[in-house]
Amino acid sequence: MTDLPMVVPAEGLPARVRIHEVGARDGLQNEKTVVPTEVKAEFVHRLAAAGLTTVEATSFVHPKWVPQLADAEALFPMLGDLDGVALPVLVPNERGLDRALALGATRIAVFASATESFAKANLNRTVDESLAMFEPVVARAKADGAHVRGYLSMCFGDPWEGAVPVAQVVRVAKALMELGCDELSLGDTIGVATPAHVGALLTGLNDRSIATDAIGVHFHDTYGQALANTFAALQHGVSTVDASAGGLGGCPYAKSATGNLATEDLVWMLQGLGVDTGVDLGQLTATSVWMAEQLGRPSPSRTVRALSHQES
Template identity: 45%
Template sequence: MVTVCEVGPRDGLQNEPTLLPLEVKAELVRRLVDAGLRRIEVGSFVHPKAVPQMADTDRLCERIPRSPQVTYAGLVLNEKGFDRAVLAGVQQVNFAFAATETFNQRNQRASTQESLDAFQQIARRAREAGMRCALTIGAAFGCPFEGEVPEERIVGFAVRAAEAGADEIVLADTIGVAVPSQVSRLLRHVREAVGNSLPVGVHLHNTRNTGYANAYAALEAGATIVDAAVGGTGGCPFAPRATGNIATEDLVYMLHRMGIQTGIDLDRLIETAQWLEAQIGRTLPGQLMKAGGFPPPGTGLSRAG
């Protein structure tokens, strides 16, 4: 079973220079739900001056369609953000920190130890509130400031997250430097360290055109969660030259052609990517929104979902 987590409303939009209106964001979420996405990261509960695109996440949560089949998640970096997430009614909080001291200081103004301490408190409070809590380890495959990141460092963070009560662990290639062999190896080592009962996933960027190969490698190594953003939008505001996530529709096409069903309507997802491109006003990097699915309409299998 593979869970496709749609991060377009958060990671996809957070680095856009043009602030999208609240109604456009709400329409994006509605379209994603209609396309069959069942895990959606709707935004982040961070200071609006740090990430202006996410300033209205609280109000967005008041306008999105609610369904028992859809899990909405929000990014939090501290307990104040967690309090906002609870009031907004998301079912899952995603805590993230960078694996290196330099990146984490620039991104969160905290040491990695301070971030882990904060995660431990948020995980405890999430359990008490009946919410899921996931940890994303950013720059797990390479840092723009410190270069290569030792695998044992990532494994150590994952073990500590598991001990703190994480419901899942996501390894993020924040700047898109990973290659498939590296992804396979790190996924295996993390899964061996935390046990098979704890879901492990990946958050991949296609900066150097290895994102989809890395997704395949992660799945082969046992990943059960893959983050993606509709249209291939995204990029970290605090990472130099960071570009988009892997495109959700491109990922889903690969999964469906491999015989892995997701419950996602690929045609509607393509339409959503094309719609979002018009709203943003620039060409998005996703490929399927340009090429279309296969087999094409009229050949008997126009929908891969």
Template identity: 55%
Template sequence: MTTARELGLPTVSRLEGLTDEVEIWEVAPRDGLQAEKTLVDVDTKVELIQRLARAGASVIEVGSFVRTDRVPQMADSAEVFERVKDLPVRTPVLVPNVRGYELAREAGASDIAVFLSVTESFSQGNLGASRERMEQSVQNVVARAKADGVRVRGYLSMVFGDPWEGSVPVEDVLRLAVAMRSWGIEDLSLGDTIGVATPGQVKHLVRSLVGAGVLTSSLALHLHDTYGMALANVYAGLEEGVRIFDAAAGGVGGCPFAKSATGNLATDDLVWMLNGLGIRSGIDLDALTETSAWLSHALAKPTTSRVAMALTR
């Protein structure tokens, strides 16, 4: 296996106007694995999280407390959380409603994420409820969480396009984003759930959110690479001041409820680009690509990360 360190690559070239440091939300153990049809055992999930922590990931989304009949891969999230909760990293979990929140709290979670769809079609298909009903449910969860001193992140799905409804009006995104921030949600992750966003669209949305009073420091980008635009969209976000990016080791994942969605942005590819720009992420690229190769073997499927493929062949 060739390492980036041995090659002395990538060459660092700082560009004026970009941040010095970003935060990466590593989502392979949750958003990545939930899309896998083959069930992954607890030991493998725990080892994945431990490997990611050793590679330098500071935030690792470790599971979700959702209906196990809809997302069977996450049925063991309480056990996984119990075994990784003492790692020296943030270990947030996803919750869909008050019941999920209660289960997460019973497991000891004090760092959660909630989610809403911008479009009605995906809300019905993914969450099994209308946008109106889900908004009230999430607002109730956030109120409980804030009273309990629990950190809350918000995900917005179908921000840039929907396979059933097509283009998504910016005004719909703004309405939900402003509402979620007013409820007390700290970070807001903008999801390109089916990977159709382009850099100009990313820039326009971020500028629109800033114009509506949402600080860039509270925004994250959650990008899928269906059309090969994920890294270009990251760069557009960087130019607009976004400093939080979601990614999955080896590009694992997709969305089990949106059939046109393919893998997440690969953390390996993201870190390679950030390293070349001289932007710190805290993640060791060689340790990460080793983990991606290990995960690829565990899932018996090839990685989609171009960097992981280049460094592990």
């Protein structure tokens, strides 16, 4: 039975990819079901045990906005100190930063928008006003010794504005780096990007001296493009890829499936390409099958479905 791909290394790809696992935060935040805190803690522990070295744990956003993650204060201390595993948390503003730092978080993330429409819808601010809001957050986090990731959403298309010009994304990306972000995550929030568009944005960032090492990619599979786009990003030297275990956050039966790239589908490709991830695909798949049971619905990851069905 074939349950791992044949390894055929590709020339010119990174030897190792760091997967930034977002299932426990971006995934669960977009699921209807509110998961008990102990289940979340077990989820994070199982993801780490499967070999993921960066597991975004939760968000210190106001519970009114994201009730699914209202238990951040209770959850974070339950995670403990996982040896060699980074546990970043999202913070929307200084108040969120205070809560995260008080609990000992050493990696934080802010969430910016490349478009005015989404900045307005999500943050009720212009892009520049939101950057001004993030300035003290990033500065204080850095002063505290924390590592800061800047999420940049709507990097390719926007539901109100359509296609987003590369120059516009580069401008906001550059501003986030100048605020002090250690890395960026380029989000295709509505999943419309195609491979050469990805290449054009990465080239645009390089042209403004943003090192590829500081760039992660965050694709959504809304139109089925996430893995092809990831392959294109790898060909441009990107070695940090966001993904969500089991494809959490993208219910295949929901009308507005946001469709995070499933970590398992990514790992299958990277294993085949001979790119090291440190992840045990079987253990990760078992974790996603378990999590799907908690949520009461099958995983949208094709790899999870294929591997779990093999056994039944």
